[in-house]
Amino acid sequence: MPGTNLTREEARQRATLLTVDSYEIDLDLTGAQEGGTYRSVTTVRFDVAEGGGESFIDLVAPTVHEVTLNGDALDAAEVFQDSRIALPGLLPGRNVLRVVADCAYTNTGEGLHRFVDPVDDQAYLYTQFEVPDARRVFASFEQPDLKATFRFTVKAPEGWTVVSNSPTPEPKDNVWEFEPTPRISSYITALIVGPYHSVHSVYEKDGQSVPLGIYCRPSLAEHLDADAIFEVTRQGFDWFQEKFDYRYPFKKYDQLFVPEFNAGAMENAGAVTIRDQYVFRSKVTDAAYEVRAATILHELAHMWFGDLVTMEWWNDLWLNESFATYAEAACQADAPGSKWPHSWTTFANQMKTWAYRQDQLPSTHPIMADISDLDDVLVNFDGITYAKGASVLKQLVAYVGEEAFFKGVQAYFKRHAFGNTRLSDLLGALEETSGRDLKTWSKAWLETAGINVLRPEIETDANGVITSFAIRQEAPALPAGAKGEPTLRPHRIAIGAYDLDGDGKLVRGDRVELDVEGELTAVPQLVGKARPAVLLLNDDDLSYAKVRLDEQSLAAVTEHLGDFTESLPRALCWASAWDMTRDAELATRDYLSLVLSGIGKESDIGVVQSLHRQVKLAIDQYAAPTAREALLTRWTEATLAHLRAAEAGSDHQLAWARAFAATARTPEQLDLLDALLDGTQTIEGLAVDTELRWAFVQRLAAVGRFGGSEIAAEYERDKTAAGERHAATARAARPTEAAKAEAWESVVESDKLPNAVQEAVIAGFVQTDQRELLASYTERYFDALKDVWESRSHEMAQQIAVGLYPAVQVSQDTLDRTDAWLASAEPNAALRRLVSESRSGVERALKAQAADAAAAE
Numbered sequence: 001m002p003g004t005n006l007t008r009e010e011a012r013q014r015a016t017l018l019t020v021d022s023y024e025i026d027l028d029l030t031g032a033q034e035g036g037t038y039r040s041v042t043t044v045r046f047d048v049a050e051g052g053g054e055s056f057i058d059l060v061a062p063t064v065h066e067v068t069l070n071g072d073a074l075d076a077a078e079v080f081q082d083s084r085i086a087l088p089g090l091l092p093g094r095n096v097l098r099v100v101a102d103c104a105y106t107n108t109g110e111g112l113h114r115f116v117d118p119v120d121d122q123a124y125l126y127t128q129f130e131v132p133d134a135r136r137v138f139a140s141f142e143q144p145d146l147k148a149t150f151r152f153t154v155k156a157p158e159g160w161t162v163v164s165n166s167p168t169p170e171p172k173d174n175v176w177e178f179e180p181t182p183r184i185s186s187y188i189t190a191l192i193v194g195p196y197h198s199v200h201s202v203y204e205k206d207g208q209s210v211p212l213g214i215y216c217r218p219s220l221a222e223h224l225d226a227d228a229i230f231e232v233t234r235q236g237f238d239w240f241q242e243k244f245d246y247r248y249p250f251k252k253y254d255q256l257f258v259p260e261f262n263a264g265a266m267e268n269a270g271a272v273t274i275r276d277q278y279v280f281r282s283k284v285t286d287a288a289y290e291v292r293a294a295t296i297l298h299e300l301a302h303m304w305f306g307d308l309v310t311m312e313w314w315n316d317l318w319l320n321e322s323f324a325t326y327a328e329a330a331c332q333a334d335a336p337g338s339k340w341p342h343s344w345t346t347f348a349n350q351m352k353t354w355a356y357r358q359d360q361l362p363s364t365h366p367i368m369a370d371i372s373d374l375d376d377v378l379v380n381f382d383g384i385t386y387a388k389g390a391s392v393l394k395q396l397v398a399y400v401g402e403e404a405f406f407k408g409v410q411a412y413f414k415r416h417a418f419g420n421t422r423l424s425d426l427l428g429a430l431e432e433t434s435g436r437d438l439k440t441w442s443k444a445w446l447e448t449a450g451i452n453v454l455r456p457e458i459e460t461d462a463n464g465v466i467t468s469f470a471i472r473q474e475a476p477a478l479p480a481g482a483k484g485e486p487t488l489r490p491h492r493i494a495i496g497a498y499d500l501d502g503d504g505k506l507v508r509g510d511r512v513e514l515d516v517e518g519e520l521t522a523v524p525q526l527v528g529k530a531r532p533a534v535l536l537l538n539d540d541d542l543s544y545a546k547v548r549l550d551e552q553s554l555a556a557v558t559e560h561l562g563d564f565t566e567s568l569p570r571a572l573c574w575a576s577a578w579d580m581t582r583d584a585e586l587a588t589r590d591y592l593s594l595v596l597s598g599i600g601k602e603s604d605i606g607v608v609q610s611l612h613r614q615v616k617l618a619i620d621q622y623a624a625p626t627a628r629e630a631l632l633t634r635w636t637e638a639t640l641a642h643l644r645a646a647e648a649g650s651d652h653q654l655a656w657a658r659a660f661a662a663t664a665r666t667p668e669q670l671d672l673l674d675a676l677l678d679g680t681q682t683i684e685g686l687a688v689d690t691e692l693r694w695a696f697v698q699r700l701a702a703v704g705r706f707g708g709s710e711i712a713a714e715y716e717r718d719k720t721a722a723g724e725r726h727a728a729t730a731r732a733a734r735p736t737e738a739a740k741a742e743a744w745e746s747v748v749e750s751d752k753l754p755n756a757v758q759e760a761v762i763a764g765f766v767q768t769d770q771r772e773l774l775a776s777y778t779e780r781y782f783d784a785l786k787d788v789w790e791s792r793s794h795e796m797a798q799q800i801a802v803g804l805y806p807a808v809q810v811s812q813d814t815l816d817r818t819d820a821w822l823a824s825a826e827p828n829a830a831l832r833r834l835v836s837e838s839r840s841g842v843e844r845a846l847k848a849q850a851a852d853a854a855a856a857e
Contacts, residue, residue: 003058003060003083003132003133003135003136004058004082004083004084005373005374005375006058006132006142006143006373006374007372007373008313008314008315008371008372008373011143011145011313012313014055014056014141014143014146015143015145015146016049017048017049017050017053017055017090018046018047018048018049018055018141018146019046019047019049019146020044020045020046020047020141020146020147020148021045021046021047021094021148021149022044022045022148022149022150022151022180023042023043023044023138023140023148023149023150023151023186024042024043024044024151024153025040025041025042025043025137025138025150025151025152025153026039026040026041026042026153026154027039027040027041027137027138027152027153027154027155027191028155029125029154029155029156029157029193030155030156030157030174032105032114032123032125032156032157032193032194033122033123033157035105035114035123036104036105037062037063037102037103037104037105038102038103038104038105038112039100039101039102040061040099040100040101040102040103040137040138040139041098041099041100041101042097042098042099042101042138042139042140043096043097043098044057044096044097044098044099044139044140044141044148045094045095045096046094046095046097046141046148047093047094047095048090048091048092048093048095049092050092051090051091051092053090054086054087054088054089054090055087055090056084056085056086056087057084057085057087057097057099057139057140057141058083058084058085058132058135058139058140058141058142059080059083059084059085059099059101059135059138059139059140060083060103060111060133060135060136061101061102061103061104061136062102062103062104063101063102064076064080064085064099064100064101065100065101065102066098066099066100067079067080067085067097067098067099067100068097068098068099069087069089069090069095069096069097070091070095070096070097071096074088083135085099085139097139099138099139101139103136103137103138104136105125106136106793107260107753107754107755108754108755108793108795108796109128109260109261109262109755109756109795110128110133110136110262110793110794110795111127111128111129111133111136111137112125112126112127112136112137112191113125113126113127113128113258113260113755115258115259115260115721115754117217117219117259117720117721118719118720118721118724119217119218119219119719119720119721120195120217120218120219122194122195123194124193124194124195124196124217124258124259125191125192125193125194126190126191126192126193126256126258126261126273127189127190127191127192127268127273128261128262128263128266128273129186129187129188129189129190129268130187130188130266131187131314131374131377131378132187132374133187134186134187134189137191140186141186142186142187143186143313144185144186144187144310144311144312144313144314144420145185145310145312145313145420146185146186147183147184147185147310147418147419147420148183148184148186149180149181149182149183149184150165150180150181150184150186150189151178151179151180151181152164152166152176152178152189152191153175153176153177153178154175154176154178154191154193155174155175155176156171156174156176156193157174158174159195160174160193160194160195161193161194161195161196161198161215162176162191162192162193163190163191163192163193163196163213163215163254163256163271164176164178164189164190164191164192164271165178165181165184165188165189165190165250165268165269165270165271166178166179166180166181166251166252166270167179167211167251167252168252181269182249182250182269182418183418184269184307184310184418185310188267188268188269188306188307189268189269190266190268190269190271190273192215192256192258192271192273194217195218196215196216196217196218196256197215197216197217197218197220197221197224198213198214198215199213199214199224199226200212200213200214201213201226201230203233203234203237203248203253205237205238205241208247208248210237210248210251210252210253211251211252211253212230212233212252212253212254212255213252213253213254213255213256214226214229214230214254214255214256214257215254215255215256215257216256216257216276216279217257217259217276219720219721220257220276220279220281223279223280223281224257224279225279225280228289229255229292229296232293232296232297233253233255233296233300235297235331235335235336235337235338236296236297236300236301236331236335237300238335238336239331239334239335240300240301240303240304240327240331243327243406243409244304244406244409244410244413245406245410245413245414246304246308246410246413246414246417248303249303249304249307249308249417249418250269250270250303250307251270252270253270253272253300253303254270254271254272255272255274255296255299256271256272256273256274257274257275257276257278257279258273258274258275258276259276259721259756260721260754260755260756261273261274261275261276262755262795263275263381264295264298265295265296265298265299266299267299267302267303267306267307267320267324269303269307270303272299272300274295274296274299277722278292278295281690281691281722282687282689282690282691282692283654283687283689283691283692284654284691285605285606285609285651285654285655286605286606286651287346287605287606287609287651289339290332290339290340290343290346290606291606293332293339293340294328294329294332294343294346295328297327297328297331297332298324298325298327298328299324301323301324301327301328301331302320302324304413305319305320305323305324305327306319306320306321306323306324308413308417308418309412309413309416309417309418309419309420309421310419310420310421311420311421311422312420312421312422313371314371314374314376314377314380315368315369315370315371316368316421316422316423317369317371317377317380317381317385318367318368318369318385318389318446319421319423319426321381321385321386321389322367322385322386322388322389322390322392322393323389323390323393325351325386325387325389325390326389326390326393326394326397328343329343329344329346329347329351329390329394342567342568342604344540344541344568345567345568345570345571345604345606345607346571346604346606347390347541348541348568348571348572348575349571349574349575349604349606349607349610350606350610351383351386351387351390351391352387352391352541352544352575353575353578353579353610354383354386354387355383355384355386355387355388355391355544356383356451356546356575356579357383357582358382358383358384358387358388359383359384359388359449359450359451360451360479360840361479361482361836361837361840362479362480362481362482362836362837362840363379363382363481363482363833363836363837364384364449364450364478364479364482364484365380365384365449365482365483366384366446366447366448366449366484367384367385367388367389367392367445367446367447368423368446368447369384369385375828375829375830376829376830378794378798378830379798379830379833379834388544391543391544392445392446392544394541394542394544395445395491395492395542395543395544396430396438396441396445398492398542398543399436399441399490399492400430400433400434400436400438401434404430404433404434404435405430405433405434407433408426408429408430408431408432408433408434409429409430411429411432411433412425412426412429412430415429423442423446427439427442440490441490444487444489444490445489448484448485448487448489449478449482449483449484450475450476450478450482450484450486450487451476451544451545451546452473452474452475452487452488452489452491452545452546453473453474453475453476453545453546453547453548454471454472454473454474454491454493454516454537454538454545454546454547454548455471455472455474455537455548455550456469456470456471456472456535456537456548456549456550456553457469457470457471457472457520457550458531458535458550458552460531464530464531465528465529465530465531466526466527466528466529466530466531467527468527469522469523469524469526469527470520470521470522470523471493471516471520471521471523471537472519472520473488473489473491473516473518473519473520473521473545474519475487475488475489479840481836488517488518488519490515490516490517491515491516491517491538491543491545492513492514492515492516492542492543493513493514493516493537493538493539493542493543493545494511494512494513494538494539494540494542495511495512495513495514495523495526495535495536495537495539496508496510496511496534496535496536496539496540496569497509497510497511497512497526497529497532497534497535498532498533498534498535498536498564498569499532499533499534500533500560500563504560504563505563505564505565506533506534506556506560506563506564506565506569507565508539508566508569509532510526510529510532511539511540512525512526513542516543531552533552533553533556533560534549534553534556534557535549535550535553536549536553536569536572536573538572539568539569539572540568541568541571541572546576546579547572547576548576548580549573549576557573557577558594558597559597560598561573561574561577561594561597561598562597562598562599562600562601562602563601567603567604567607570602570604570607571604571607574607574610574611577591577594578591578614581614581618581622581848582622582844582848584622584844584847584848584850584851585851587851587852587854587855587856588618588619588622588623588624588627588631588848588852589623589627589631589852589855589856590855591615591618592615592618592619592631592634592635595611595614595615596634596635596638599611599642600642605651605652605655608652608655609655612639612655612658612659612662615635616635616659616662616663618848619631619632619635620768620808621768621807621808621810621841621845621848621849622845622848622849622852623849623852624849624850624852624853624856625849626853627852627853627856632663632665633665633666635663636660636663636664636665636666636669639656639659639660639663640660640669640672642656642659643656643657643659643660643683643686644683647685648684648685648686649685649686649687650685653683653685653686654686654692657683657686657692657695658692658695661673661692661695661696661699662695662699664699664703665703665769670699670700670703670705673696673699673700674696674700674705676688676696677693677696677697677700690717690718690722690723691722693714693717693718694714694718694723694726694730697710697711697714697726697730698726698729698730698733698764701730701731701733701734701764702730702733702734702735702764702767702769702770703735703769704734704735704736706730706734707734708731708734711727711730711731712727714726714727714730715727721756724757725756725757725759725760726760728757728760728761728764729760729761729763729764730764731743731761731764732760732761732762732763732764732765733764733765733767735767735770735773737773740765740773740774740777743761743764743765744765744777744780746758746761747761747762747765747800747804748780748784748788748800748804749784751791751792751796755795755796755799758796758799758800759799759803762799762800762803762804763803765804766803766804766807766808767808768808770808771808771809774806774808774809775809777804777806778806778809778814778817779817781804781805781806782817782818782821782825785800785801785821785825785827785831785835786825786827786831788800788801789801789827789828789831797831798834801831801834801835801838802834802837802838805835805838806842807838807841807842809842810842810845810846810849811842811846812846814839814842815839815842815843815846818835818838818839818842819839821835822835822836
C-alpha cells in the first residue's frame with residue numbers, strides 16, 4: 001500500500017491542535033521467520049489545545065482490530081480508511097488512544113523490511129521510516145514537528161537480538177522492554193531484529209562513556225572490519241563534540257549493517273542503519289573506504305543536525321542533509337589522524353558534480369524547497385538538498401569565518417535541543433555570532449534556484465604582464481519548466497595562479513581571495529603581475545559555480561592537467577572539462593583525448609574512478625552515433641594498456657580492471673576476461689576475487705558469451721544475497737529477446753521481487769550497446785508507468801520510473817513520446833518530476849551528440 005499523501009497544511013493544522021507526549025508500542029515478531037503479518041499495539045498520549053476538534057492518526061496496515069479513544073471503543077471499520085484513523089470528538093487536555101492492528105512485513109526497504117539470508121535461511125528485520133513509514137509499523141502522527149518519547153516492547157524469536165534507539169535491555173522470556181527515548185520525531189525511531197552478529201566497544205573522553213556497537217549478518221562477519229569503523233566513529237565523536245560544543249545527545253551509538261537497504265544509511269537516533277554492501281567482501285579501492293567513512297560521519301553528524309534539532313517541516317530538509325554533508329567532509333579534512341585529509345577533493349569531484357547536474361534539470365529548486373506534501377519530499381532527496389546545500393554552507397563558512405560559523409551552530413543546538421526549527425532560527429544564530437546580515441545572502445543562495453557561471457576576462461601587454469583582470473558572472477536561463485528567475489549571487493572565491501616549475505609541475509605561486517558580486521568584478525590584485533600559465537577561478541572550491549578557463553589557461557590545462565602538484569585544482573579542472581562536455585562546449589572525442597592525456601598522472605583514485613564513469617557515459621550518450629564504436633575501441637584499448645601497466649596489487653590496477661570489464665568488446669578482449677575467470681591467464685597482482693569475477697561474468701553475459709548455465713555455475717560459487725543480485729543482473733543483461741522479456745515481466749508485470757533484486761534486474765536489463773533490442777520497450781514503458789506508480793510503494797515505483805526510462809534511446813522520437821505521455825497521462829507532481837528529469841538527460845545528450853559530430857567536420 002503506498003499510503004495516503006499528507007499535505008503541509010494538514011500537518012500545520014494537526015500541529016496547532018495536538019501536542020504529543022508519548023508512545024508505547026508493543027510488537028509481536030515471533031512469526032518473523034515465516035513472514036506475513038505481526039501484531040502491533042500502540043498507545044499514544046497527547047494533549048488537545050481546544051475541545052470538540054477532530055484529527056487523525058496515520059497507519060498503513062492490512063487489518064485494524066481495535067481503536068479505543070479515552071476508554072471508548074470506536075468502530076475500527078468506520079474510522080480506519082486509506083491509511084488514516086479518524087479521531088472524532090477529541091477532549092481538551094490529555095487524550096489516550098490505543099490501536100491494535102496487524103501490520104505487514106515488507107520486502108521494499110520501507111517500514112519493517114524482512115530479508116531471509118540464503119546462507120543460513122534466517123530472517124533479518126530492520127525498519128526504515130523516513131519519510132512517512134513509521135505508520136507501517138505503529139499508529140503515529142507522521143510529521144517531524146510532533147515529537148514525543150517512544151517506548152518499544154518487542155517479543156522476538158528465541159536467540160534473536162533486538163536493537164532500538166534506547167540501550168538494549170536483557171530480555172525476559174524473549175521479550176525486550178526498552179526504556180523511553182528522549183523526545184524525537186517518529187521517522188528516526190528504529191528496530192533492528194534478528195540473529196545479528198555484533199562487536200562492541202566504548203567511546204570514552206573527559207568522563208563521558210558512550211557504548212558503541214557494530215552489527216551485521218553472521219554470513220558477513222568474517223568481512224567486518226570493526227576496528228576501522230570504530231576508528232572513524234571515534235574521530236567523528238571527537239571532532240563533532242568539539243565543534244558543536246554539545247555532547248552526543250543519546251545513551252549509546254549502534255551502527256547496523258543491514259541487507260537490501262535502499263539508501264546509503266539512515267540516521268535513526270542511536271541506531272544508525274547502513275547498507276551492508278559497506279561490509280566489503282572483496283578487495284576495493286581506498287575510494288570505497290573513504291566513501292564509507294563519509295557515510296559513517298554523515299550519519300553521526302545527523303545525531304545533532306536532524307535528531308537533536310529537527311526541521312519543522314520537510315521544506316527545511318536541507319537543515320538536516322546539507323549540514324550533515326558539509327560536516328562529513330569538513331571532519332574528514334580536519335580531524336586529527338584522518339586518513340582522507342583530501343576530502344574536499346572528493347567533495348569537488350563527486351558531490352559538486354552531482355549538484356551541478358541536478359541544478360540544470362527542469363526540476364531544479366531552491367535549497368529551501370517548496371514542499372507541499374509527502375510526495376514532494378519523497379523525490380527531493382537530491383543533489384540540491386545534499387550537495388548544493390553543503391557547497392553553499394562551505395561558502396557561508398568562508399563568508400562569515402569558521403569560528404563565527406561554529407559559534408552560531410553551538411548557540412543553535414543549545415537553544416533548540418530536542419525541538420524543531422526553521423531556516424530563520426539558524427540564520428538568526430549565525431547573524432548573532434558573525435555580525436553579518438544574512439537575509440540578503442539567504443535570499444540569493446537558499447531561496448532561489450539555478451547555477452551561475454564565472455568566466456575570467458584577462459588582458460595582457462606584449463610582455464605578458466596582466467593589464468586588466470575581471471570576473472564576469474552569468475546567470476543562465478533556468479531550464480524549461482523550472483520555476484524562478486536567473487539570479488546573480490554574491491560569491492566568495494579564490495583565484496589561483498599556477499606556473500610550471502623546473503620539473504614540469506604546475507605549482508601555485510599566488511592566490512587572491514575576494515568577493516564577487518554582480519555581473520562584472522574587477523580583480524586589481526593581479527594587475528601588473530606576469531601572466532601565469534593557468535589562472536583558476538574558484539581555487540580551493542570555496543563557492544558553488546560553474547567555472548570556465550580562459551583560452552590560454554585551457555590550453556595549458558589540456559597539456560598539463562595531470563601535472564598539478566595538488567589534487568584539488570586537478571579535480572576542479574576535471575570537473576570543468578566534464579561540465580563543458582555535458583554542456584556541448586567540448587566535444588566527446590576531445591574530452592576523451594583530454595582524459596587519456598592526463599589520467600595516467602592522476603594519483604587520486606576517487607578521481608580516476610569518476611573519470612572512468614564519465615568517459616563511458618560520454619561515449620555512450622554524448623558521442624555522435626557514427627563515432628561511438630571507434631571511441632569505445634580507443635577507450636577500451638587504453639583501459640587494457642593501463643591495466644597491464646598499473647602497479648601490481650594497487651588500487652589503480654583494480655580500478656582499471658573494472659573499467660576494462662565494463663567495455664571489453666573484441667574477441668581477444670573477451671577471451672582475456674574468460675581466461676582471467678578460469679585462471680588460464682593471470683595479471684600479476686590482480687586478485688580475481690568474488691566481486692571482480694561477477695563484473696567479468698556480467699560483461700560476458702551482456703555480449704552473449706555466457707548464458708544461463710554459466711551464470712548458474714557462478715552463483716553456485718557465491719550462493720549469497722550478493723551473489724543472487726549479481727546473478728539477476730547477469731541474466732537480465734543477456735542480449736536475447738527472451739532474457740529481456742523475462743526481466744521485464746519480473747519487474748513490471750509482477751511485484752514479487754524484493755527491492756534489491758528488482759534494482760539488480762533493472763541494472764542488467766538496460767545495456768547501452770543493446771539499443772536496438774531495447775527499442776520496443778519504450779512504448780511498453782509508457783503504457784505501464786502510471787499503473788506501476790499508483791500500485792507500488794514509492795521506492796519500488798521510483799526504481800522502475802527512473803531505471804526503465806528509455807534513456808539509451810537518444811532521439812527526438814523519445815522526447816516526443818515523453819511529451820505526449822506527460823500531456824495525456826496527467827501524472828502527479830512527483831512522477832512528472834522524475835520523468836521530466838529523465839527526458840532532460842536525453843535532450844542534453846542530443847545536443848552533445850550534435851556538438852561532437854560538428855567537431856569532426
